[in-house]
Amino acid sequence: MRKYLLILSIVLLLIPSTLGLVSLFYTPYPITQMDLGNRFSGMSTEHLLGTDQFGRDILSRLMVASRYALLLGTVSVTLGLFIGSLIGIISALSKKWISMIFLRFIDGMLAFPGIVLAMMFVVVFGDGIYSTLVAIAIFMIPIFARLTYSLIKEQQHALYIVAAKSIGLSTTRIVWRHYLPVILPRLVTQFSASIGSAILIESALSYLGLGVVPPNASFGLMLKEAQSFMLSYPYLILPSGILLVITVLGLNLMGDTLNDRLMKLGDTND
Amino acid sequence: MTILSCEDVSKHFKDTVAVKGVSLALGAAESIGIVGESGSGKSTLANILGGLIPPTSGTVYFDGEKISDMKKTDYMNFRQNVQFVFQSPKESLHPYLKVRTSLREPFYAKGRRRTLKKEIDSQILRALERVQLNESVLDKYPHQLSGGQAQRVSIVRAMITDPKVVIFDEAVSALDILVQREVIEILKKLRQNIRTSYLFITHDISTVQSLTDRIIVMKDGRIVEIGKTEDVLNDPQNSYTKKLIESAI
Amino acid sequence: MKEIIRRIASSIVLIIVVSFVTFFMLMLIPGDAVEISLGTEATPERVTELRAALGMDAPWYTQYMSWFTHALAGDFGVSFTYGENVTTLLLSRLPVTLSLMLMAIVIAVPLALTIGVIAALKQNKTFDIIARTLMQMGDAMPQFWIALIFLVYIAAQIEIFPISGFTPFSESVYGGVMSLFLPAVVLAFGMIATLIRIVRSSMLHSLKQDYMLMTRVSGVHPVRAIIKYPLRDALIAPLTVIGIQISGLISGVIVVESIFSLPGVGRLLFSAVLKRDLFLILGLVSFIVTSVIIITLITDILYILLNKKMRRNES
Numbered sequence: 038m039r040k041y042l043l044i045l046s047i048v049l050l051l052i053p054s055t056l057g058l059v060s061l062f063y064t065p066y067p068i069t070q071m072d073l074g075n076r077f078s079g080m081s082t083e084h085l086l087g088t089d090q091f092g093r094d095i096l097s098r099l100m101v102a103s104r105y106a107l108l109l110g111t112v113s114v115t116l117g118l119f120i121g122s123l124i125g126i127i128s129a130l131s132k133k134w135i136s137m138i139f140l141r142f143i144d145g146m147l148a149f150p151g152i153v154l155a156m157m158f159v160v161v162f163g164d165g166i167y168s169t170l171v172a173i174a175i176f177m178i179p180i181f182a183r184l185t186y187s188l189i190k191e192q193q194h195a196l197y198i199v200a201a202k203s204i205g206l207s208t209t210r211i212v213w214r215h216y217l218p219v220i221l222p223r224l225v226t227q228f229s230a231s232i233g234s235a236i237l238i239e240s241a242l243s244y245l246g247l248g249v250v251p252p253n254a255s256f257g258l259m260l261k262e263a264q265s266f267m268l269s270y271p272y273l274i275l276p277s278g279i280l281l282v283i284t285v286l287g288l289n290l291m292g293d294t295l296n297d298r299l300m301k302l303g304d305t306n307d
Numbered sequence: 308m309t310i311l312s313c314e315d316v317s318k319h320f321k322d323t324v325a326v327k328g329v330s331l332a333l334g335a336a337e338s339i340g341i342v343g344e345s346g347s348g349k350s351t352l353a354n355i356l357g358g359l360i361p362p363t364s365g366t367v368y369f370d371g372e373k374i375s376d377m378k379k380t381d382y383m384n385f386r387q388n389v390q391f392v393f394q395s396p397k398e399s400l401h402p403y404l405k406v407r408t409s410l411r412e413p414f415y416a417k418g419r420r421r422t423l424k425k426e427i428d429s430q431i432l433r434a435l436e437r438v439q440l441n442e443s444v445l446d447k448y449p450h451q452l453s454g455g456q457a458q459r460v461s462i463v464r465a466m467i468t469d470p471k472v473v474i475f476d477e478a479v480s481a482l483d484i485l486v487q488r489e490v491i492e493i494l495k496k497l498r499q500n501i502r503t504s505y506l507f508i509t510h511d512i513s514t515v516q517s518l519t520d521r522i523i524v525m526k527d528g529r530i531v532e533i534g535k536t537e538d539v540l541n542d543p544q545n546s547y548t549k550k551l552i553e554s555a556i
Numbered sequence: 557m558k559e560i561i562r563r564i565a566s567s568i569v570l571i572i573v574v575s576f577v578t579f580f581m582l583m584l585i586p587g588d589a590v591e592i593s594l595g596t597e598a599t600p601e602r603v604t605e606l607r608a609a610l611g612m613d614a615p616w617y618t619q620y621m622s623w624f625t626h627a628l629a630g631d632f633g634v635s636f637t638y639g640e641n642v643t644t645l646l647l648s649r650l651p652v653t654l655s656l657m658l659m660a661i662v663i664a665v666p667l668a669l670t671i672g673v674i675a676a677l678k679q680n681k682t683f684d685i686i687a688r689t690l691m692q693m694g695d696a697m698p699q700f701w702i703a704l705i706f707l708v709y710i711a712a713q714i715e716i717f718p719i720s721g722f723t724p725f726s727e728s729v730y731g732g733v734m735s736l737f738l739p740a741v742v743l744a745f746g747m748i749a750t751l752i753r754i755v756r757s758s759m760l761h762s763l764k765q766d767y768m769l770m771t772r773v774s775g776v777h778p779v780r781a782i783i784k785y786p787l788r789d790a791l792i793a794p795l796t797v798i799g800i801q802i803s804g805l806i807s808g809v810i811v812v813e814s815i816f817s818l819p820g821v822g823r824l825l826f827s828a829v830l831k832r833d834l835f836l837i838l839g840l841v842s843f844i845v846t847s848v849i850i851i852t853l854i855t856d857i858l859y860i861l862l863n864k865k866m867r868r869n870e871s
Contacts, residue, residue, distance in 0.1 A: 141569060141573060142573070144566075145574050145577060148570060148845050149803075149841075150844070152807040152811070153845070156825070156826075156829045157581055157837070157841060160837065161582065161584045197400060199359065200399040200464075202359070203386075204387075204390070204416055204464070205417055210415060210417075218403040233695075237698050240698050241811055244698070245811065245814060245826060257700075260701060267704060271708040274701070278701045278704070281701065282693070282696045285695075285696035285697075289695055289696055290692070
């Protein structure tokens with residue numbers, strides 16, 4: 038069963054990945070090219086997925102949108118992972134009052150609902166791709182910080198960690214070579230799960246007009262534009278929406294199967 | 308010449324006092340056994356002597372210096388020269404690292420001069436011979452070893468950098484009786500060739516018979532008897548010591 | 557008891573920290589908020605005038621203290637764009653948002669409980685598999701897309717539910733409920749996947765423990781035996797995730813209100829962000845985050861109390 042899900046997730050992910058990758062060199066039409074005489078056309082041999090309200094080719098826009106989504110998702114979560122884990126590790130291994138401060142700080146960040154945090158960020162730093170990227174990274178930081186903190190705390194009194202300390206190893210080395218192998222599985226799971234969330238958040242932001250802005254292409258943005266015409270031309274909400282769901286679904290499934298795999302690995306070592 | 312000692316050391320935990328005013332001195336190349344039932348404070352004392360936990364009161368001296376006063380370099384020196392072998396061999400070795408990697412770790416201790424990997428590996432091989440382990444264990448993970456093998460690996464890890472003191476905290480207690488005897492034999496042989504001091508913590512007084520020069524008996528955090536091994540075993544002064552000896556036979 | 561006091565204390569600290577961070581962030585807004593709000597009328601004299609009137613010429617920590625002390629009294633300042641008291645604005649929009657959230661919860665929770673329990677009882681059979689697949693897919697869909705699909709394919713076809721706008725309950729209760737129904741369903745969609753998962757896994761967990769015992773004790777009608785403890789645990793399960801759910805719910809509310817043009821707090825915040833309306837943003841964000849913290853606190857306390865009770869009952 039698990040194997041099929043893994044294969045399914047890879048297949049699903051291949052779609053946006055290839056589209057995105059190819060978009061770096063080639064798109065059937067430039068994404069900004071308008072063809073006002075040919076608006077709202079359905080699927081055809083010229084425009085495989087039709088055209089939007091400005092006559093722009095939907096397929097090309099989807100390809101670029103995939104690229105942005107995957108890039109943005111991966112980069113922002115990676116940033117969040119690194120900074121968050123660093124904070125989590127430091128606060129787990131520090132003296133009581135230092136770690137208290139860190140924890141309060143992390144709790145503070147976690148108290149903001151995702152969109153609220155991102156919105157505030159956009160208010161201060163403006164919209165656009167880079168703002169969104171940083172905003173999502175900031176959203177991810179406390180998640181990873183909390184996670185690494187509790188993972189390290191769990192292992193802190195394990196005998197092999199005490200042994201490592203008794204050998205005289207430096208804390209950095211203990212973190213790097215002794216703690217990390219143990220906490221890595223959970224981190225990886227969280228990582229893949231978060232990319233999906235990151236993409237959803239980005240699309241919500243773009244949808245509200247606070248993320249990626251025209252004339253760029255993003256799933257959320259395309260959906261927002263589609264909304265204005267949803268009564269007259271409802272088809273428009275399907276391509277971007279479906280591709281978005283495929284991407285996130287693929288990511289989530291991959292995360293789940295990874296999770297199961299890694300859990301198994303941990304068990305055999307008992 | 309005393310290498311490790313403590314003076315009037317006590318340790319308080321939340322509601323209990325584990326160690327009450329203990330003083331002892333371990334000489335260079337000497338082997339002392341600390342015997343007592345569980346709860347006697349012997350493990351706590353060992354951890355204090357080894358610098359893993361601080362005493363609530365009292366001082367610990369290494370090579371004449373107070374460890375609480377030590378500067379970084381001296382402390383690192385202390386840390387590398389006082390090693391532990393813990394009770395649970397499989398748990399004290401990193402579950403996800405191969406034996407080879409775990410055995411290389413001591414060479415990367417803070418402040419140690421970097422040794423070449425080749426040199427490290429050859430030292431490891433020689434050490435494995437001394438504990439009668441085949442080099443095939445190097446590629447195994449802790450959970451793939453037997454209790455005896457794992458504990459011998461721990462012994463190698465503790466002794467491979469030639470520490471001045473090795474503290475064995477109930478090191479054979481979790482092993483089967485026959486394996487226990489094997490390990491104790493190995494430790495005896497090691498003693499003959501290497502001038503390390505041993506601190507052997509155990510609840511089973513029979514295990515220290517052939518391994519130690521002196522025995523200290525602890526009960527409820529205090530030392531109740533101390534003396535040369537043969538003297539204590541043949542002519543115990545304290546009634547508690549007598550009970551321990553009787554129950555071991 | 558001690559724990560409860562500790563939680564309360566740390567929540568208070570948290571609220572203060574949060575308000576401070578929010579304030580600080582907003583102070584960083586490039587471009588003068590005053591200038592923006594004055595728009596075309598932003599002559600240098602008027603700008604200085606307004607700044608002085610708003611106390612914005614004082615150093616930032618003074619501004620913070622003044623804002624904070626006022627906020628404690630319930631005064632969050634005045635909104636640039638609406639010209640009204642922030643608090644008044646907030647209170648006028650609150651009923652809509654609360655009704656919306658309430659409806660969403662009323663729809664989501666019973667559904668989740670039913671589906672979750674049945675899925676657990678029929679583990680790995682058709683029902684369960686379908687349920688889990690739907691949940692997986694639901695997780696991958698952004699709420700606004702679900703909303704759009706609903707709007708296009710349901711609302712537009714069946715004319716009962718209004719596509720946008722809100723009929724206040726004061727005018728017509730039926731109208732009010734109808735206009736909130738679709739948005740509430742969309743919101744519920746967002747919550748339901750996680751809720752079902754929790755209910756199902758908690759049910760499975762309890763089933764594994766009690767069921768085995770019970771079946772050996774013959775004479776006890778299995779259904780009744782199963783239902784007693786596992787069901788109770790399953791029903792309580794959603795409580796444990798309320799904290800996280802509230803956060804997500806609020807995010808959803810903001811989006812949903814914007815889509816359906818509902819005059820709620822979420823949409824207010826959204827406009828405030830668009831217009832860089834400093835005091836409004838500050839006030840709303842502080843309110844929202846504080847509410848989240850308080851609700852999490854209450855849930856934590858309830859959970860502690862419940863645990864103590866259960867432990868006492870079992871021994």
